[in-house]
Amino acid sequence: MLADMIWLNGLIATELIQITENTSASLRGEVPEKCKVEHKMLKERALSIISKYSQLGGLDEHVLKHSLKD
Template sequence: MSADNVSLLIYIKEMIADLIYMNGIIATELTKITENLAAIRHGEDFLQKSRCLPEHASINQSIIDLVKKYKQLPKDQEMIHHLEKHVLKHDES
């Protein structure tokens, strides 16, 4: 395999990893939007009593784990840290 082919494969791998990261952001933000809409429509008590919040937390952790699986370069660690902080600690203020 030529050096050009290897470079292209590395580029494509990094591009796919970036797309996984962006999709992770979109997925976790859509979950939060859904929670906010449920709270607006039914009230905060409804949301707190439902099974949704723990399930969403588990889904969000799975999304973070997928991002970590494909974003393994040292330069990616800061992005992952910010995503974890925003998604997993969103309500801890």
């Protein structure tokens, strides 16, 4: 159960980062490059933490797909 909670929290964390980027892009027209770099690092860190306690179960592919759009 703990692994499931960690995975779910990781999903929420990475999606909130993506929502922040999408909102910024809507307001500014584009996400500043500095933010893109920092958000990518935060997403990678979240995936690293999740992988210690739970299988990623496709979350990494989903998160990386978002990063490819940036």
